[in-house]
Amino acid sequence: MNEFIIETKDLTKKYTTNSVALDHVTLSIEEGDIFGFLGHNGAGKTTTINMLTTLLEPTSGSARVGGFDVVTNPFEIKRIIGYVPENVQLYGSLSSQENLEYFARLSGIKDPKKAITEITQFLDIGNYLDKRVQTLSKGMRQRIGLAQAILHNPKVLFLDEPTSGLDPIGVKQLRDTIIRLNSEKGMTIFMNTHLLSEVSKTCKTIGILNQGKLVYKGSLSDATHAFKNEQALEDMYITTQKHESA
Amino acid sequence: MNNIYTIARKELIDIVRSRIFVLTLGLLVVLIFISLFISETLFRDQVFQYEKSLALLKSLGKAPVGEAPQLYPLNLLRGVVDYIEIFGAILGIFLGYISVFKEKHTNAIKLMLTRPITKNEIIFGKILGNFSFVFALLSLVTVFIAGSLMWFSGVALSGVDVVKLALFVVLSSVYILIFFTISFFFSFQQKVATNALIISFSLWLVIALIFPQIGDTMDPDNQVPGGFFKSMALTKPQELRVMDNFKNFEFIRTGVEQLSLTKHYERSVFGFFGIKKQYNGVPLADIFKDKWGNMLTTFCFLIVGLLANILYLRRTHHFFE
Structure with a gap:
């Protein structure tokens, strides 16, 4: 059994344009963690998630999720992960129920209806199941998107900018849900974000990415020790970005 | 297989609920009705002209020359085939x-x-x-065609006609699906969505x-x-003798036609419907014998389209680059 549920070693991604999106990132995340991956736009956060979810192949280095290599065992990884991409909209002409049934079947769930009932109770979205997704608010669509990702009770849940475009109530609901998924279902959460307030309220450990390089990885409490002069997470984040950009 | 069925079912629900279904069905029904009406009117005019000539010859005390126009109901579907060739292809692209x-x-x-399913699925x-x-x-449209044909021509369709219409549905579906695979390929391959449409329509053209x-x-x-x-009042053997002098020209001309999927589809369906007159009254098995090359080529186009997509989608990683 692996000590770490997510491990990367010198993970690098160069795009066809020859730009380096991710530069020798070595990272390890323990099972049961809520990990916040911070960085400005274009820092390489989504590229990292795309590789960990097997959507992209690394140029060099390696990555393992749940002990499985992202290149040689993508199917095994897909069985144990859930994923909510940024701005997920699902299929607008289908109802929430139909969307959930569709993804439940593709996840190999034998009894989709039972799984949907459990998840809708957990997320309190029962009243929206019959509605077509295109008629739902952004916040509700995000919750249905989250529901499809956790139907099969994954070990690891990847969230890419999950609070993007949500109103404050939606943000709080999502934050509470993430914490509950972690505490009640034991899911490891890997969350890309640039909202520092969300990280400080939700995450146990953080990683900071700047121009494709990991410039900090550790617990939130360690972070405040490492940056003694900057108590606030925001100041710390800005400092790491400045150091690297300089 | 379950995953293929799940995706297919979702796809079907998605299309049926969109406006495409009602719009294309409505458009095809209107176009086909107009086409059949025009064909029927032209046929009636031929009959009228023939009877007029006949009456004139009789009044002059001369014997009738030429055969009376014969109605093969499926002959009236030429316009329908043209619409499928043009609009069906556009539907496939969209x-x-x-x-x-x-x-x-x-x-x-x-x-x-990120689900445990294969790209082929x-x-x-x-x-x-x-x-x-x-x-x-197309099945719905063909039921409408059959009803309209009987209504316009006043002639009941034979069992063979029904089989020919069923073949038309299958071949037309394959034809449209080929354009689907072309557009599907370029929609995945191109980063800018509209480029995919431009390329697909250029190929369609x-x-x-x-x-x-x-x-x-x-x-x-x-x-x-x-x-x-x-x-020029030349007989068939004379025509063949003339064309013997243009073998290279004919080789190039036929070669250009052979490159066109539309031509293969058209030749097959024109054969079944007897739009090419030599196939009127010919047993279906003989038409098959004559047209199997065109049908096979049409299916080959589909296989090429499928293979291109399968091979290309093996490397989907670049979508996210």
């Missing part, structure tokens, strides 16, 4: 484009590709769903319009309305 664009636009493609699921839609749409038109324009017999050889 279906392929929408099928991919929706996935990309909503990020649902990422959700699918995605392709075959989408193709099965769209084929089912096109097949159902070449395949469905330019190549067949080049072939027709180069045909010596098409240089004079009603047929060059007929106007």
Whole structure:
């Protein structure tokens, strides 16, 4: 059994344009963690998630999720992960129920209806199941998107900018849900974000990415020790970005 | 297989709930009605002209010459085939484009590709769903065609006619699906969605319009309305002897036509419907024997389209680069 549920070693991604999106990132995340991956736009956060979810192949280095290599065992990884991409909209002409049934079947769930009932109770979205997704608010669509990702009770849940475009109530609901998924279902959460307030309220450990390089990885409490002069997470984040950009 | 069925079912529901279904069904029904009406009117005019000539000859005390125009109801479907060639291809292109664009636009493609399913299951699921839609749409349209034919011509369709119409549904579905695979391929391959449409329509223009038109324009017999050889009162053996002197020209002309999927589809369906007069009254098995090459080539185009998608989608990683 692996000590770490997510491990990367010198993970690098160069795009066809020859730009380096991710530069020798070595990272390890323990099972049961809520990990916040911070960085400005274009820092390489989504590229990292795309590789960990097997959507992209690394140029060099390696990555393992749940002990499985992202290149040689993508199917095994897909069985144990859930994923909510940024701005997920699902299929607008289908109802929430139909969307959930569709993804439940593709996840190999034998009894989709039972799984949907459990998840809708957990997320309190029962009243929206019959509605077509295109008629739902952004916040509700995000919750249905989250529901499809956790139907099969994954070990690891990847969230890419999950609070993007949500109103404050939606943000709080999502934050509470993430914490509950972690505490009640034991899911490891890997969350890309640039909202520092969300990280400080939700995450146990953080990683900071700047121009494709990991410039900090550790617990939130360690972070405040490492940056003694900057108590606030925001100041710390800005400092790491400045150091690297300089 | 379950995943293919799940994806196909979703695809079908998605299309049926969109406006495409009602719009295309409505458009095809109106166009087909108009086409059949025009064909029927032209046929009645032929009969009228023949009877008029007959009456004139009789009044002059002369014996009738030429055969009376004969009504083969399926002959009236020439316009319908033309519509399928043009609008069916456009429908296929739009279906392929929408099928991919929706996935990309909503990020649902990422959700699918992070499920334990194969890329081939995605392709075959989408193709099965769209084929089912096109097949159902054409079946409905063909039922309408059959009813209209009987109504316009006043002639009941024979069992063989029904089989020919069923073959038309299958071949037309395959034809439309080929354009689906073309557009599906480029919609995945191109980062800018509209580029996929531009490329697909450019190919459509070449395949469905330019190549067949080049072939027709180069045909010596098409240089004079009603047929060059007929106007010169040449018999078939004489015609063949003349054409013997143009073997290389004919080789090139036929070659250009052979490149066109539309021409293969057209030749097959024209054979079944007897739009090419030599196939009227010919047993179905004989038409099959004569047209199997065209049908096989049509299916080959579909296989090439499928293979291109399967091979290309093996390396989907670049979508997210």
